[in-house]
Amino acid sequence: MPDKDSKIQQALSFAAREGWSRKPELFLEKATQFLCTLLGVKYAFVALKIKGTSTAKTIAIAADGEIIDNFDYELTGAPCENAVSFGYCECPSGVTQEFPRDTLLQEMGIESYLGFALEGRSGEARSIFAIMDDKPLQDAVVARNILKILSHRVAAIIVHLENDQLISNKIQELESFRRAMDAQAIVSIADKAGNIIYVNDIFCEISGYRRDELIGQNHRILKSGQHTPEFYQDIWKTISAGKIWQGVIQNKTKQNKPYWVKSTIVPELNENGIPVRYVSIRTDITAEYERLDKSTAANNAKQRFLTSISHEFRTPLNAAYGYLQVVQHNSALPPTAQEQLTEALKAIETLTDLTDSVVYFASGSHLKLDVRGQINICDIFKSCRDKYGTQLKARGLLLKLNCGPDLTISHHKNPISEILERYLSNAIKYCEHGGVIELKAEYIDKHKLRLSVKNDGKGLVENDNNLFEAFEKADQMAGSQSGLGLGLYIVAQTAQVIDAKVGYENNPGPGAKFWVDIQESGGSA
Structure with a gap:
């Protein structure tokens, strides 16, 4: 049996000789075999903790100096769990008594254990480098030092393997993405001069050109004459500056048939931010564009x-x-x-x-939305007053605006204005000469704003659940008003577009009150 110094020297020589193999993963197997032989132990192994579980998997294991099949094992209650948690675990004898929950140790007849946790590429202790024997360790200090000597190279190889796996996974992801893109989209790649260096099958199919007719050509081969020179200059200016361009282009096939594509051109940049290639991804929208033209x-x-x-x-x-x-x-x-x-x-x-x-x-204007933005409710009230000023004056009506001057919400202005104007128009029609109409804004809970229009006319004859349906009329004055009954239906349809609720109150006494509840961000209607 070699002495202590000799064992240390052999470990150093082994690490120097075998540690830089062209196939780093083979070093792990050789290292486990070497440990079994040098230290005279039953088992030596390298294992990885499976992320997100309490399980580990051996990636190299030797028994009596021979490589055996890898296997998974439970970390909970095992000495390897201590090694992962504290960086090191040593039990020169009585390991099954020390870790009674580890039934695998008992099945294998293990008496001693010594292991280190090694850091992976993320800095997290995920791998274990250990020896086990069916008898007590003869010299734990020497065994510990030898594992330390080899552990540095073992850790480096594990990081290398993790990086290889990560790269392999990314390559598989990219290949899956490429297959998906090739199956669905029109794809081409151009060099920094704009000349085509790759096209997929769909590109050839829709353009009518063979692949060999396209490679080396500029995309100008597809120009249809629909767009101005400035249009193409803008595309080139954008992508040559390293920016992504998106838009709709009309191209033409080899047979001079026009087709429309929705296109995204992504520059591939070098380390200096200079474009070296341009990847173009397109979707054929010819059918949609033709339908849109007809519809428009x-x-x-x-x-x-x-x-x-x-x-x-x-x-x-x-x-x-x-x-x-x-x-x-x-x-x-x-x-x-x-x-x-x-x-x-x-x-x-x-x-x-x-x-x-x-x-x-x-x-259909009531179904169209304007751009959402900050709107002042009091300004909308004033616009309603200005629009119906002549009618209010002619009927001798007083319009009260009950709204704080700084009440501002983020919403769509046009639909809210439309709802209030139609409410006000109805209130004017059904109000007695010299009467009063009130436009009011009030919060009925933290995120719900109620806008209402109330008049002091005779009030509704009775409650009508169909009042907001098409061709229903608010018969406030016993049939004195004519019309188709579209106003409140338009109100209801407009409110639906902006997820608002509408309704009315028919309280005892004069007047009726129509309202719209507007939900601000942060709540649900």
Whole structure:
């Protein structure tokens, strides 16, 4: 049996001789065999703790100097658990008594254990380098020093293996991503000069070119003539500056057939931030674009028609309204004639409002959202007042604005304005001459703002659960008002678009109150 100094020297020689093998993983097996032979122990092994579990897996294990199959084992209650927790575990004898929960030790007939925990690439102790024997250790101090000598190289190799595994995983991920992209998207890669160096099968299929006809060419081969030179200059300026470009491009096939793609061009940069390649990922949107063109054309025609209808109705109505106002101001008219003129003016107002509602409803404008931003509620109230100022004055109505000047919320302005304007229009129609209308803003809980419009007319005849349905009317004054009943339906549809709730209160006594509850961020409606 070699003496202590001789064993240490042999360990140093082994580490120097075998530690830099071209296949680092072989060193782990040789090291376990070497330890069994040098120290005369039954087992030597290297194990890795499986992340997120209480299990370890041997990656090299020798028994009586021969390599055996790797296996998983439970760390809980085992000496290896102590090694991982404290960096080192030594039990020269009586290990099964020291760790009675480790049934594997008993099955293997183990009497002694000595092991170190080694740090991985993350700095976390995840690997174990240990020896075990079926008899007490003869010289634990020598065994400990020899494991220390070899542990530095073992730890470095484990980090190397972890890095290799990480790289392999990333390569597999990238390969899976590439296969997914090639199966779904139009992909090409160009060099720093913009010349094509790679195209996938879908690129060839949609463009009509063979791969050999595209490689080495510039993407100009696909130009359709749809875009201006400035369009392409902007693309090149963006990507050559190292920035990502996204947009829609019309290309043409080899057979001169146009097609549309949604394109993203990503520059691949070197260590100095200079583009060396450009990766282009495209999606064929030709069918969508053609449908959009048809839909846009139809919508434009519809909008022109509605605008024309509105103009044809409003022009004579506005003229008649103006003439009647001039006549009404003639103080020589008898009271009966004045009353008739007032009713005629109301009828024109109703017809004008009806025209506006029909055109607005048919255009679908109530289903469109503007950009969300900070809006001042008091400013919206004032806009409502200004819009209906003439009607308020003509009917001798007083409009009260009950809102703090600094009440600001983040929301969509146009839908909220539309709801309040239609509420106010109804309140004016159903309010007695000389009456009062109130626009009010109040929080009914921390994140819910209620905006309401209340008049002091006769009130609703009865509660009606269908009031916000199409062609239902708020019959406040026993049938004295005409109309299609679209106003409150448009209100309900507009509220739905912005996730708001609408309703009304029909309290005993005069007046009715219509409201909309607006949910601010931080709560649910």
